[in-house]
Amino acid sequence: MNNRSLFIVKIVAFTLMLVAIVWAGTEFRNHRNFAEPVVLGEGVTTVKKLSDYYPGMKDSINDCNIYIFEGKEPGGTLMVIGGSHPEEPAANLTAELLVETAQVEVGRLIVAIRANRSASTVTRPGDAYPQYYTIPTAWGEKQYRMGDRWTNPLDSWPDPEVYVHYPSRQMLAYMDVRNFNRTWPGYPNGTLTERTNYAFMELIRKENVDVFIDLHEAELEYPVISTIVAHQKGTNVAAMTSMMLNATEFRIGMEYSPESLHGLSHREVGDHSQAVSYLLETPEPMLDRVRGVTDENLLLTGKDPFVQMAGRYGLLYEKIDENGWPIDVRVGRHASTVLELAQSWSDLNMTKPIKISNVPRYGEIIENGIGHYFANPASVPSTRLAYE
């Protein structure tokens, strides 16, 4: 090849490389900076930032919004967080449902929609996750970032060879130093994820939270599914909730938080604060390793032929039929479980009741769709908007 031809090949290859970088880079950057509008419901009285409770979070990507609902009468304080694992969308959608609809009659409600914002700015490398998903509403489609289980490596890297949990010194998998639900109760001088957990613990202590609920989803191959995991301080409330929901709405179990398994919210929040901690799990077939095409359709319908086949052979810990596990069913389960936990807590702790109204339950959400409850951000003044 002569010099001129070689020069042309180099220029063409370099130009194509630059085009590919700009194309891919623009998509990555747009996803990382995508802002999800949240319409503040009538019940929201204040929107704070996580850094208001621990200044170490100031200007970090995880300085998320904290939505506070003050009740008309004093009572207990319930805190609900979504987005611990942003690849589990029923969690952040349920938290947003609370922000847009809840009204508090007695006590207080505190909500975080994207508890680990950083993890919502990246999808899992090699798993071909969709970057976004959309929820149909009466006024159009509302778009959301799809995220990952772990904090974005752009914000926290490298991982240690072995992650040593603070303060238990239990050894955990290396990447779980970026797993928001393995780093509780956090560490003020630790990694971004540990600092975020510490900030949430400060919030829980300073706001005197009585009941703490962490929303999640689980693969059907995982035994901890369709359940309430309860700290030993709150097993009576969880058992009552499970019984009531089994009798009236859907099947849900209750499990004890293992005392020697560290880093998880249901263990550490209860151990290191006055709050009683719970973790809720709904089934999400997209998380199963045997799944097929991993796209937005699977994320929202919860239908996958391979997971369904595994179900037919009895290889899963939760049933799955031709209807799959649609997002409305999963959000409905979370919404009803949160409301029932608040009710059971109030029944058993009469000096600190929490009464929440106007939030749709399981049957209503399935009938109307989750999008029915989200208001059009274009129809409200900017003072009633927040961005996640």
Added chain:
Amino acid sequence: MTLINTLINASYYVLSAIVSLILIRNIIKTRDAQEAVLYCIILMPFLLRVFHIK
């Protein structure tokens, strides 16, 4: 550990930038067209890292 992490993180970006410069130099110097295309492909993830995009 946080300080060490920060130092390693910064070193990583410096290393990525140095490798990127070496690859660009190799693209210019090579006399083999296939090698030039290969260097261009290898360069992509390094540049995305240097610019803190992925």
